[in-house]
Amino acid sequence: EIHEPEEVSVWFREGSSCCQETLARNQRFTETPVNMPGADKETDLSERIESFLSELKRCGSGAGSLRGSAETARETTALLRRITAQARWGNAGELMEIIRKEGRRMTAAQPSETTVGNMIRRVLKIIREEYARSRGSSEETDQQESLHKLLTSGGSSEDNFRQHFTHLKANVIEAINELLTELEGTTDNISMQALEHIHSNEVIMTIGRSRTVEAFLKDAARKRKFHVIVAECAPFCQGHEMATSLCKEDIETTVIPDAAIFAVMSRVNKVIIGTQTVLANGGLRAVNGTHTLALAAKHHSTPLIVCAPMFKLSPQFPNEEDTFHKFVSPHEVLPFTEGEILSKVNAHCPVFDYVPPELITLFISNIGGNAPSYIYRLMSELYHPEDHEL
Amino acid sequence: MMLISAAMTLVVGHELQSAEPKEEKQRLRKEKKQHKKNKKDDRGPPEKEKEKEKASVPAPSKPATQSPAHKAAPVPVNASASESPVAAEKPAKSKAELRAERRARQDSERASKQGKKEGGQQSTSSKPKATPNELQPVVKRLPDHVQVDDPVALKKLAKKLERQQKSGQGCSLNITGVKVPLRSDYGYKVSLFSHLHQYSRKNPPTQQISIPVTVIHPSIVRLGLQYSQGIIAGSNARSVALLHAFKQVIQDYSTPPNEELSRDLVNKLSPYISFLSQCRPLSASMGNAIKYIKKEISNIPSQCKEEEAKRILQECIDSYINEKIILASEAISKYAIEKISDGDVILVYGCSSLVNHILCEAFEKQRKFRVIVVDSRPRLEGREALRRLVKKGIRCTYVLISALSYILPEVSKVFLGAHALLANGYVMSRVGTSQIALVAKAYNVPVLVCCETYKFCERVQTDSFVSNELDDPDDLIVTRNGKTHLENWQTVKSLGLLNLVYDVTPPDFVDLVITDLGMIPCTSVPVVLRVKNVDQ
Numbered sequence: 001e002i003h004e005p006e007e008v009s010v011w012f013r014e015g016s017s018c019c020q021e022t023l024a025r026n027q028r029f030t031e032t033p034v035n036m037p038g039a040d041k042e043t044d045l046s047e048r049i050e051s052f053l054s055e056l057k058r059c060g061s062g063a064g065s066l067r068g069s070a071e072t073a074r075e076t077t078a079l080l081r082r083i084t085a086q087a088r089w090g091n092a093g094e095l096m097e098i099i100r101k102e103g104r105r106m107t108a109a110q111p112s113e114t115t116v117g118n119m120i121r122r123v124l125k126i127i128r129e130e131y132a133r134s135r136g137s138s139e140e141t142d143q144q145e146s147l148h149k150l151l152t153s154g155g156s157s158e159d160n161f162r163q164h165f166t167h168l169k170a171n172v173i174e175a176i177n178e179l180l181t182e183l184e185g186t187t188d189n190i191s192m193q194a195l196e197h198i199h200s201n202e203v204i205m206t207i208g209r210s211r212t213v214e215a216f217l218k219d220a221a222r223k224r225k226f227h228v229i230v231a232e233c234a235p236f237c238q239g240h241e242m243a244t245s246l247c248k249e250d251i252e253t254t255v256i257p258d259a260a261i262f263a264v265m266s267r268v269n270k271v272i273i274g275t276q277t278v279l280a281n282g283g284l285r286a287v288n289g290t291h292t293l294a295l296a297a298k299h300h301s302t303p304l305i306v307c308a309p310m311f312k313l314s315p316q317f318p319n320e321e322d323t324f325h326k327f328v329s330p331h332e333v334l335p336f337t338e339g340e341i342l343s344k345v346n347a348h349c350p351v352f353d354y355v356p357p358e359l360i361t362l363f364i365s366n367i368g369g370n371a372p373s374y375i376y377r378l379m380s381e382l383y384h385p386e387d388h389e390l
Numbered sequence: 391m392m393l394i395s396a397a398m399t400l401v402v403g404h405e406l407q408s409a410e411p412k413e414e415k416q417r418l419r420k421e422k423k424q425h426k427k428n429k430k431d432d433r434g435p436p437e438k439e440k441e442k443e444k445a446s447v448p449a450p451s452k453p454a455t456q457s458p459a460h461k462a463a464p465v466p467v468n469a470s471a472s473e474s475p476v477a478a479e480k481p482a483k484s485k486a487e488l489r490a491e492r493r494a495r496q497d498s499e500r501a502s503k504q505g506k507k508e509g510g511q512q513s514t515s516s517k518p519k520a521t522p523n524e525l526q527p528v529v530k531r532l533p534d535h536v537q538v539d540d541p542v543a544l545k546k547l548a549k550k551l552e553r554q555q556k557s558g559q560g561c562s563l564n565i566t567g568v569k570v571p572l573r574s575d576y577g578y579k580v581s582l583f584s585h586l587h588q589y590s591r592k593n594p595p596t597q598q599i600s601i602p603v604t605v606i607h608p609s610i611v612r613l614g615l616q617y618s619q620g621i622i623a624g625s626n627a628r629s630v631a632l633l634h635a636f637k638q639v640i641q642d643y644s645t646p647p648n649e650e651l652s653r654d655l656v657n658k659l660s661p662y663i664s665f666l667s668q669c670r671p672l673s674a675s676m677g678n679a680i681k682y683i684k685k686e687i688s689n690i691p692s693q694c695k696e697e698e699a700k701r702i703l704q705e706c707i708d709s710y711i712n713e714k715i716i717l718a719s720e721a722i723s724k725y726a727i728e729k730i731s732d733g734d735v736i737l738v739y740g741c742s743s744l745v746n747h748i749l750c751e752a753f754e755k756q757r758k759f760r761v762i763v764v765d766s767r768p769r770l771e772g773r774e775a776l777r778r779l780v781k782k783g784i785r786c787t788y789v790l791i792s793a794l795s796y797i798l799p800e801v802s803k804v805f806l807g808a809h810a811l812l813a814n815g816y817v818m819s820r821v822g823t824s825q826i827a828l829v830a831k832a833y834n835v836p837v838l839v840c841c842e843t844y845k846f847c848e849r850v851q852t853d854s855f856v857s858n859e860l861d862d863p864d865d866l867i868v869t870r871n872g873k874t875h876l877e878n879w880q881t882v883k884s885l886g887l888l889n890l891v892y893d894v895t896p897p898d899f900v901d902l903v904i905t906d907l908g909m910i911p912c913t914s915v916p917v918v919l920r921v922k923n924v925d926q
Contacts, residue, residue, distance in 0.1 A: 234767050234790050237868050240875040247885045254580050254886040255866060255876065258792045259766035259822030263854040263893035267582060289792030292825055295832050325796065334788055338773060341780045346787040350796045 045086045049102060052079055056110040068211050069115045069276070073311045074183050076106070076119040081176045084123075084169065092131040092168060093161035096124055103390050112326045112352070114277045114285075114314040117390065121315070121383045126175045128384055134165040182366070186309035187212055189366035191219035197305065197364070200224045202269045205261075205297075207231040208287045209238035210274020212307045216364075217272070218249045227252045229268065231261050233289050235332040235349065258289050265296040272305045275355075278313045280379055282357030282372030285324070288350050294359035303361040310365050315379055315388040318354050326351045414498075418491070535671045536857050538575070539585040548572050551664055573668045577863050580886045587671070588860040594618050595668050609638040610662045614669035623771075625809050625845060626715055626743050629675040632666070633707050636683060640703050644696070651699050652690045659684070671859050674810035674818070674847040682710055714844040718906035719744055722840055723751040725904050726805070729838060734759040734802045737830075739791075740820045741771040741778075742807025744840050749805075750782050760785040762797055766822045768865035768889065791822050794829050804830045808841040813919060814850040815897035815912040817841075821854075821890045827899035836901045839912070843905050846919055854893040863887035 052075065083102060089095040103120035110116070190212055198204065198220040206213055206228065217228060228251055232239035243253045256264060271293060275286040284290065284306060297304045318324060330347035357372040370378065537543035551572055576590035596615050613635045616622040622631050636659070643658065645651045663680060666672065672680075686706045690699045726748045730736065736759055738745050749761060761784055765772025772788065779786050789797050804826060810818045817823070817839050827837050851857055866887045867876045879885050897912035907918060 232767070232866070234792050237870070237875075240868070243885060244875050244882065247882045250884055252884045252886075254888050256888045256890075257767050257821075257866060258790070259820075259825060260888065260890045260893070262825040262828055263821055263890055264582075264888075266853050267855070288796065291795035292792070292829055295828055296825065299828060333790055334773075341773075341777055344780050344786070345776060348787065348789050348793060348797065350793050353795050 042086070042088075045082060048079060048082065049105075052076075053106060053109045056106065056113060056116065059110070069113075069312060070183065070187065070211070070309070072113055073115045073119050074180065076116050077123070077176060077180050077183060080119065080123045081173060081180075084172055084176065091162050091164045092127055095172075096127055096161065099124060099127075100390055107390065111323065112276075114316065115311055118311055118314055118383075120390065121387045122179060122311070123176060124387045125382065125384050126179065127172055128161075130168060130171045130175055131161060131163075131165070134168055134171065135163065183311060186311070186366040187215050190307055190309060190364055191215045193364055193369065194220035195223060197272075198224055198226060198270070200226060202226040203229060203267055205229045205231065205265070205268040205271045205293070206242070206273055207239065207261075207289055207293050208233035208274075209242040210307070212309065213272055213274045214242060214245055216307050217246060217251065221246075221249050221251045225252075227254070229254045229256055229264060231256055231258055231289065231293065233287055234258055238287075258292075261289075261293055262296045262299075265300050265302065268297075268300070268302055270303055270305060271297045272307060275306055275308050275312065276352060277316075278306070278308050278363070278375065280315050280317050280376065282360065282363075282375040283318055284355040284360065285318070285352050286355055288353045291353040291355050291359075294355045298359050304359060305362045305364060306360055307364045310367060310378070310382065313365075313375065313379055313382060315383050324352070324354065414495070418495075421487075533857075535587060535667065536585055538587050551661075551668075577880060578886050579860070580888045582855060583858070583860055583888070585856075586858060586860050588863065589618070590864065591619060591862045592864075595665070605661055606665050607635075607639045607642065607662060609635045610665060614666050617666065617670040624741065624743055625673050625675045626842075628673055629679050629844075630711055630715060632676050633679055633683075633711055637704055637707050640700055640707075643700070650692055651694070651696060652688050652692065655687050656684050659687075674849075675845045678844050678847065679710065683707065714842060718842040718844070719747050721906040722842065722904050723748045725909055726838070726840060727752045727755060727757065729803070729902075729904075730757050730759055732758040735762060735800050736760070737762045737764060737798070737801045737804045737826070737835075738775065739764045739772070739804075739806055739823055739826050740766070740769075741775040742840070744842070745805050745807045746775055746778050748840060749779060749784060753782055753784050760787070762787045762789065762801060764789055764791050764794060764797075764822075764826065766791040767868070769820075771820070791825065794826065798829055798833045798835060801830070801833075801835050804835055804837045806837065806839045808839050808845060809892060810849075811839075811841050811846045811903065811912075811915050812851055812894070813846075813848050813916045814852070815915055816851060817895040817897070817900055817903075817912065818851070818892055819895065821893045824854075824893045824895040824899070827895045831899050837899060838902045838904060839895075839900050840904045843907055843918060843922065846915055846922070848919060851894055854890065858893075859891040861889040861891050863889050865889055 056072075080099060083099060084095065087095070087098050089098060099120060103117065106120070107117045194216045198217075202224075204217070204226060206217075207230070220226070228243075228246055230239040230243045230246070230253060232255055234257070239255060243255045246253045273286065273290060273293070275284045275290075277285040279285060294304055296302075328349050328351055330349045333349045334342060334345065334347040336342065357375075360372045363370045363372060363375065367378075532543075573587070573589055573593075573595045575588050576593065577588060579586075579588050594615055595618060596611055613622075613631055616631070617628065622628055639659070639662065640655070643651075643655060645654060659680075663672070666676075683703075683706075686703060690702065694702070722744060730752045734757075736749070738749070738761060752759065761779055763772045763776050763779070763786055765776075765788065767790070776786055776788055787797070806817075806819060806823055806826065808817050808819045812818060819839075830837050849857070863879075863886075866889055867874050867879070876885075876887065879887055900912045903910050903912055903915075905918070910918070
C-alpha cells in the first residue's frame with residue numbers, strides 16, 4: 001500500500017504530531033480499497049493538503065525558522081496545480097469551488113501569511129481567464145466592472161462557468177506553470193533594477209531581514225561601493241543575520257540598535273526595506289519598527305523604497321482591529337527570569353506594523369517601479385473583484 | 391591672572407583691547423616662537439609654581455581669589471579635563487625675562503584696562519566685577535573626548551596625563567611610574583564616529599594603575615571603576631556619587647607646607663577628573679558640579695584654617711546636592727503632578743530617576759493612571775524602572791521600542807527624562823528618546839521633558855554625531871537559544887557595531903520642559919542660563 005516513497009519521508013521529515021501521523025497512516029491503510037486510481041489520488045492529495053496546513057500553522061509562530069514568503073507562494077501554487085490535476089471536477093465552476101474551499105482552510109491556518117491567499121486568488125483569476133478564452137469570447141475587459149456592463153449584462157456571470165471544456169484542465173495547468181516560472185524569477189527581476197537606484201558612496205538603511213532586499217543590495221554591490229546600516233529589529237534581531245550575510249559580499253555594514261534609528265537617520269541617503277504584505281491602499285504590513293523608520297525618513301526627507309514582489313500584494317485593507325496584528329509570546333520581551341514582576345505586568349510583543357502609504361516613496365517589484373498611488377490598479381489586474389472575499 | 395590672560399589672548403587672539411600697542415604683541419609673539427622648541431621638558435609644576443609665585447607678587451591689587459595659573463584658558467562648560475593643557479602648552483621662557491616682561495606689560499595694561507572688561511576668562515573663579523552682558527569669546531576650546539581622530543590632540547592628552555602624575559607630588563612619597571592611565575580604544579569604530587572614544591568594558595582603566603595608588607585617591611578609583619562598568623549610571627546618580635567622593639577627598643586632604651588650600655586642592659582634583667573622564671566621559675551635570683566645587687574652593691579665604699575650610703566645603707557640597715537635586719526633584723514633582731490627570735496612560739522611556747520619582751509621588755497622591763514602560767536594547771534600563779514602579783503598586787505595561795507604533799494610540803502623555811538641556815533648546819538624552827518624541831508627535835501625543843536646572847549646559851548641538859559617547863560594541867551581541875550571529879564580528883572585515891549612548895531631540899518635538907524654576911518651553915533654556923549667570 002505504500003505509494004511513493006517520498007510521501008512517507010514527507011511525514012517523518014515534518015515530524016507532525018503523533019496522533020495526526022497515526023491517523024493519516026490508518027487512513028492510508030484503511031481507506032484505500034481495491035486499487036482505485038481515483039481514490040488513491042484523492043487520499044494522496046488530501047494528505048498533501050494536510051501536511052501543508054500543518055506546516056503553515058507551525059511556521060507562523062515566529063519562534064521557528066521563518067519561511068520566506070517566496071517559498072510559501074511556490075508551495076501554494078504547486079499544491080493548487082496538484083489540486084487542479086488530481087481533484088474531480090467537471091467544469092470551471094466546480095474547480096473554483098474546490099479551490100475556494102481549500103483556500104479558506106489554508107488562510108485560516110495562518111491568517112498572517114497572506115501570500116497563500118494571494119496565490120489562490122491568482123489561480124482563480126487564471127481559471128476565469130482560461131474559461132473565458134475557451135468560450136471564445138475575447139472578454140479582456142471583463143474585469144473592469146464598468147457601470148455600463150452592470151446595466152447591460154443583466155444576470156451575474158456565475159452560471160456562466162457551468163460549461164464543460166475538454167482542454168480547460170490542460171490550459172489551466174499550463175497557466176499555473178507560467179505563474180510558477182514567474183514566481184521563481186521575481187527576486188532576480190527585482191535585483192536587476194538595483195543599479196538604477198543605488199549610486200556610489202551611498203548610505204543605505206534597512207531594518208530586519210528581507211531576502212529580497214538582501215539580493216537587491218548584493219546585486220548592486222557587484223558594481224558599486226556603498227555603506228549599509230542595518231537596524232537589528234528586536235526582539236528577534238534578524239538584522240544580525242542580514243548584516244553577516246551582507247558582509248560576505250564585502251559590503252560595509254553597521255549594525256545599530258532600534259533606538260538609534262532616528263539618531264543616525266540624518267546621514268542616511270536612502271531607506272530600502274522589505275515587507276510582509278502590501279495592502280490594497282498602498283500601505284504596508286511590515287516587521288515592527290518599520291513605522292518608526294518610515295517616520296524618521298519622512299522627517300529627514302529621505303526616500304523610502306520598498307522592494308516587494310507582486311505576489312505579496314494583497315487585496316486586504318488595513319483595519320486596526322484584531323485581525324491586523326499578530327502577537328508572539330511576550331517571553332521574548334520580558335523573559336521568565338524576571339519572575340517577580342512578570343505576573344504584575346502586561347508585556348506585548350507585536351510582530352507587525354502598519355505603514356501608511358503617504359510615507360512610502362517607491363515600490364520596486366518584479367514588474368518595475370511604481371508609486372504607492374498606483375497599487376490599486378495593479379491589484380485590479382491581478383485579482384478579480386469577486387475573489388477578494390474567498 | 392592678568393598676566394597669563396594677556397599672554398593667552400595674544401596667543402589665541404581674541405582680546406578686544408584696541409588700546410594695546412600692536413608692536414609689543416608681535417614682539418612677544420616672536421619671542422614665544424623662539425623659546426617654544428627649547429623648553430619642552432622644563433614645563434611642569436616647578437615652572438608653574440614659580441610662575442604662580444611670580445605672578446602673585448606683581449599683582450597685589452588683584453583680588454586674591456583668582457583662579458590658579460593653569461586655568462587661564464576659557465573653560466568649556468562640559469569638560470574640565472581640558473583646562474590644564476592649554477596653559478601648559480604656553481611656551482616657557484627664562485625666568486628673568488618673563489618677570490621683566492610681565493612687569494612691564496602689566497603696568498601698561500593696568501592703565502589701559504581700568505574699567506575695561508576682562509573678557510574671555512570663563513574660569514570658575516568668582517568675578518564680582520564681571521557684568522552679565524560681557525562678550526564671551528565665541529570659540530571655546532574643543533573637549534578632548536571628541537578629538538580622538540586628531541593625533542596632535544591625542545598626544546597632548548597623553549602628555550597632560552603624564553604630567554598630572556608629577557603634579558601630585560606635593561606629598562612625601564614619590565612613586566614614579568604611577569600615572570593617570572590613558573585608556574585605549576577597542577574594536578572597529580564606525581567611520582562616522584572615528585572622532586570619539588570606544589572602550590571595552592572588559593578592560594577597565596584601573597588595570598593599568600599599580601597599587602598602592604598615591605596619585606589618585608582610592609574613592610576616586612572606585613568611582614571610576616563603577617562608572618566604567620556601568621554600575622553607577624544615570625545623570626543624577628553619577629553627579630551625586632562624584633560629589634560624595636569629593637567630600638571624601640576633601641576630608642582626607644591635608645595642605646602641604648607653603649601651599650594655599652584654595653589653590654592646591656584644585657590642583658589635586660585635576661588628575662582625579664582626568665582619570666574619571668578616562669573611565670567614562672563626564673556628563674553635563676558632572677561638569678557643572680565640578681565647576682561649582684572649584685569655584686567654592688577658590689573662594690575659600692586664605693586666612694581660613696584647614697579644618698574650617700574643610701567644614702565649609704563639606705557644607706557647600708551637601709547644600710548643592712540638597713538644593714539642586716533633591717529639592718529640585720520635589721519642586722518638579724509638584725509641577726508635574728498638576729499635569730497628570732485621572733485615567734491617564736503615561737509613557738516613559740528607560741529609567742529616569744526623576745520621572746520615576748514623579749510617578750511614585752503622583753501615585754501616592756491618589757492619581758489614577760497607568761504606565762507604559764518602553765525599553766530598548768542593549769541597555770534594557772526600562773526593566774529597572776519597571777521594578778520600581780511595580781513595587782509601588784502602579785499598573786504597568788512593558789514593550790520594546792520597536793513596538794512603539796503599536797502602543798502609542800493608547801497613550802495620553804509622554805514623560806521623558808533628560809541628560810542635559812542644550813542652549814539651542816535641544817534635549818540630550820538616552821538614545822531612543824528622539825524617536826519616541828518623533829512618533830509621539832506623529833500621533834499628536836504631548837511630550838513633557840523633566841529636567842533640573844543644574845543640567846542645563848551652554849553647549850549647542852544639532853545632531854547626535856559630533857558629541858556623543860560610544861559604548862562597548864560587544865553589548866549588541868545577543869544569544870537566542872544559545873547561538874549568535876555576531877560572535878566573531880571583529881574578524882569580519884566590513885562589519886561594524888554601533889552602540890550609541892545619547893541622542894539629541896529637536897525642540898519642535900518637545901511640548902514642555904518641567905524644571906524646578908517652573909514649566910518652560912524648550913527654547914527658554916538660554917534665558918535660564920543667563921539668569922543663572924547673573925545670580926552667580
